[in-house]
Amino acid sequence: MDELLQRVEALETYLDIEGRKSRLADLQKLRLDPSFWDDPEAAQEIEKEVSLQTGWVEAYESLARRRDDILTLQELQVEEDDADLVGEIEKEGRLLEREVGALELRGMLSGEDDHRDAIVNINPGAGGTEAQDWAEMLLRMYTRYGEQQGWSVSLLERQEGEGAGIKSATLRIEGNLAYGYLKAESGVHRLVRISPFDSSGRRHTSFASVFVYPEIDDNIEVDLSSGELELQRFHSGGKGGQNVNKVETGVRYVWTGELSNGEKVKVAAESTEERSQLQNRERSMAMLKSRIYGMEQQIREAAKDELEGSKKKIEWGSQIRSYVFQPYTMVNDLRTDTKITDVQGVMDGDLEPFIKAYLLQETSSSEG
Secondary structure: OHHHHHHHHHHHHHOOHHHHHHHHHHHHHHHOOOOHHHOHHHHHHHHHHHHHHHHHHHHHHHHHHHHHHHHHHHHHHHHHOOHHHHHHHHHHHHHHHHHHHHHHHHHOOOOOOOOOOEEEEEEEOOOOHHHHHHHHHHHHHHHHHHHHOOOEEEEEEEEEOOOOOEEEEEEEEEOOOHHHHHHHHOEEEEEEEEOOOOOOOOEEEEEEEEEEEEOOOOOOOOOOOOOEEEEEEEOOOOOOOOHHHHOOOEEEEEEEEEOOOOOEEEEEEEEOOOOOHHHHHHHHHHHHHHHHHHHHHHHHHHHHHHHOOOOOOOOOOOEEEEEEOOOOOEEEEOOOOEEEOOHHHHHOOOOHHHHHHHHHHHHHHHHO
């Protein structure tokens, strides 16, 4: 308990709560200026920062209140020697530990794009139905994770597999620091299990790739003029009802061009879930720009790591995690060596141990 209370004190300094309160006071003065909304864009940016700083301060103050309650209970327990209070203190301690861990994890997210919403793209590897089924399982896992965090999860695109599973799917996950948490999930995910599609009951190994990138806004410019942009229209299987049988509402943008490191790429983004072609065009273009921005971001990170002599592998194609269902149960993150035996819990969205270990590793690497 003493160590836990010390972690609360350490967070106050680490998160610079007093500095955030001072900044909030300054921002509040700006908001009181009669000309505050004369520049709407500048005002919106200030409003965003107010919301951000308020979130940090309120989260810490919640911890501090629970800490103070525990200290009060401890004093009462000593004075009255009440055994019932011991159980109450332990209960409050468990709740405090959970909140401290969550805020410590949140405190590791300070990247320039960590505050953004996340786009999660999932594609099966070679292997037909088995790999497509695995990709759909990952789609469900990330949907559950986002919902557990209280975020808004929407399906932007889904291509059904042949027989089972999916050929591809894209999620938009909207929530506080969504990209900061989910960026740890980019990479190849490997499944080992007895295939339900194999009548001989043999073990199969399947792969699926996950690419997570930040959803950008109008403040970030992505220049597509250096390449060729192609618009493709097709019949959508989305939520447009009977309309999808008559009108080509599905939209796919394909950009063929060169990234800043000279690599020639073909990048595609499609949207099928909106009701109109115009909505799908807007959504597809936003996804395309976000994806290219994400690729350029990884190029910058790779150059930075090379400059710093880091041995981290940040390529999105690197295998990052192995999920074994048989002959034993184990999920092993190959980057951090974090192992979880509760496979079903992980598939139901319990990803925090992996994400926290990854962020701890990244934080210590950058500090080193």
